[in-house]
Amino acid sequence: MRQSRKLDHLKYSLALADGPGDSGFADISLIHNCLPDLAWNQIDISSSIAGIPLRHPLIINAITGGADDVAAINKSIAKFAHLTNTAMAVGSQYAALEYTDVKHSYKVVRENNPYGTIFANLGAYATPEEAQLAVEMIDAQGIQIHLNVAQEIVMKEGDRDFSGYLSNISRIVDKVKVPVIVKEVGCGIAREQAMLLASTGIRAIDVGGTGGTNFIAIEAARSQATINPDILSWGIPTVISAVETKSVLPAHMDMMVSGGVRSALDVVKSLALGGIATGMATPIIRMLCEKDIDYAVNWFQNFLYEIQSYMLFLGASSIRTLAETPIVITGHSKDWLTARGIDIMNYATYKKHG
Ligand SMILES: Cc1cc2nc3c(=O)[nH]c(=O)nc-3n(C[C@H](O)[C@H](O)[C@H](O)COP(=O)(O)O)c2cc1C
Numbered sequence: 001m002r003q004s005r006k007l008d009h010l011k012y013s014l015a016l017a018d019g020p021g022d023s024g025f026a027d028i029s030l031i032h033n034c035l036p037d038l039a040w041n042q043i044d045i046s047s048s049i050a051g052i053p054l055r056h057p058l059i060i061n062a063i064t065g066g067a068d069d070v071a072a073i074n075k076s077i078a079k080f081a082h083l084t085n086t087a088m089a090v091g092s093q094y095a096a097l098e099y100t101d102v103k104h105s106y107k108v109v110r111e112n113n114p115y116g117t118i119f120a121n122l123g124a125y126a127t128p129e130e131a132q133l134a135v136e137m138i139d140a141q142g143i144q145i146h147l148n149v150a151q152e153i154v155m156k157e158g159d160r161d162f163s164g165y166l167s168n169i170s171r172i173v174d175k176v177k178v179p180v181i182v183k184e185v186g187c188g189i190a191r192e193q194a195m196l197l198a199s200t201g202i203r204a205i206d207v208g209g210t211g212g213t214n215f216i217a218i219e220a221a222r223s224q225a226t227i228n229p230d231i232l233s234w235g236i237p238t239v240i241s242a243v244e245t246k247s248v249l250p251a252h253m254d255m256m257v258s259g260g261v262r263s264a265l266d267v268v269k270s271l272a273l274g275g276i277a278t279g280m281a282t283p284i285i286r287m288l289c290e291k292d293i294d295y296a297v298n299w300f301q302n303f304l305y306e307i308q309s310y311m312l313f314l315g316a317s318s319i320r321t322l323a324e325t326p327i328v329i330t331g332h333s334k335d336w337l338t339a340r341g342i343d344i345m346n347y348a349t350y351k352k353h354g
Contacts, residue, residue: 001157003067003102005222006091010064010073012218013282014289020232023211023260024239027333028269031326036315043311045304047319049254049277050179050203052087052117052141056304057271057319060088061206061258061279062121062144062183064105066095071105076288078112083293084300087117089144089279093134094122103137110138119144119181124165128175135178142178144206145169148185150234151215156223166196173201183279184208186215186259188236191244191340204254206279207245209238211260213282239273239333246274247342264306268314271322273347 047057060081064070074090081088088109096103109118120140122131124147135143147165152158173180182197183206189197194205216234220227236244238259245255257270258279270278287296316322329337329344337344 003069003095006064006067006070006095008222009218010070010285010289012221013213014286016214016217016221018212018260018262018282019210019214021210021214021235022237022332023209023266024237024333025211025260025266025269027329027331028239028273029328029330030269030272030310030314031328032313033315033325036312038312038315038317040308040312042317043308044318045308045311047276049256050142050181052179054087054117054277055085056307057267057275057277058086058303059119059256059277059279060086060284061281062089062091062119062146063281063285064091065093065109066091066102066105068102068105071108073285073288074105075108075112076293077284078109078116080284080288080293080296080300081116082113083297085116086300087119088113089119089121090138092121092123092146093137094126094130096137097130097133106138117141121146123148124169124182125159126168126172128171131172131176135176140178142181142203143172143176144181144183145172145202146183146185147189148215150187150231151185151219154216154219154223154227154231156225158219166200169197169202170200179203181206181256183256183258184241186210186213187234188238188241188259189245190236190241191248191342194245195248198248198250198253202253204256204276205245205249206256206258207238207241208279209241209259210235211238212258212262237333239269240336242270242273242275243329243333243337243342243344243347244340264303265310267307268310268322269327271319272314272325272327274323276319
């Protein structure tokens with residue numbers, strides 16, 4: 001069952017469009033700096049998350065593993081990651097903890113990217129011991145713990161008990177020997193939960209908001225169930241989730257922005273919102289499955305060039321200084337954040353993030 005689910009997820013993520021929930025990137029405007037006082041070569045696009053260095057701010061987010069048939073895709077993602085110096089996460093490793101014969105579908109990632117940065121991935125129900133095993137399985141530098149309550153509820157065979165997650169995450173943090181990052185998978189994280197998560201000792205939050213891959217839609221398509229369309233837009237737009245999370249995140253914690261990040265401009269907006277890294281999932285597998293690795297590597301080189309161009313236009317020489325550039329928040333994001341009492345005027349000056 002789990003093996004065919006992994007294939008279904010890939011199939012439907014490629015077949016279905018993003019959304020219908022919005023990411024909110026259109027509500028963010030960046031302000032051109034006509035006097036950047038910078039040379040192209042002075043711009044440093046390197047970053048880090050949870051103390052782990054990154055050559056650039058894009059991470060290939062968790063996608064797959066756990067079935068014989070997805071090992072080839074993981075190999076291809078790992079090769080792409082290696083060729084482009086991109087950190088990557090594997091998909092949930094629970095399958096390999098239950099069935100050791102599918103471990104190879106994860107280990108193939110480390111085999112094809114021996115020196116790269118790789119994140120392990122498990123759900124928040126995993127025991128601390130399982131989390132440590134997942135890390136060791138692929139010699140991971142960090143572990144992502146995913147939260148996906150809406151997906152589970154739409155999934156016929158999904159979990160129905162989500163109690164005790166917060167204390168379990170604290171136990172995982174205490175046990176594993178690498179930094180822990182908590183992520184949503186497309187419904188976003190509000191500031192109330194971001195604050196609670198910050199108290200567990202995790203090092204970073206990946207907001208994983210709406211506007212990109214939609215696991216509610218994927219699970220509905222898998223089960224061929226009739227579903228009320230209202231639920232398809234459920235969740236917090238990525239941009240709103242990023243501002244909510246950043247508003248309560250302690251300075252020692254990092255924010256990653258994902259969910260519908262589709263362009264270099266989306267990446268730069270995410271970093272200007274205070275993210276230190278961004279994640280992308282479906283566009284990467286779409287390129288690797290529907291085009292080929294050469295196409296993907298070429299796309300990626302242009303992508304980085306565009307990021308650096310926007311940084312120059314903003315007068316930002318580093319990811320940290322990018323977070324200090326002013327941005328204007330309008331539209332639904334402005335209305336939402338204002339109603340929530342979050343000071344968006346602060347974002348329009350150089351003083352944001354305190
Ligand atoms: C086929 C597929 C499988 C995924 N499996 C996992 C998973 O096992 N664990 C997880 O944390 N996220 C998983 N995700 C979610 C992604 O990591 C990411 O949060 C989500 O797709 C939103 O990013 P995107 O809009 O760039 O695709 C999966 C995504 C895809 C497309």
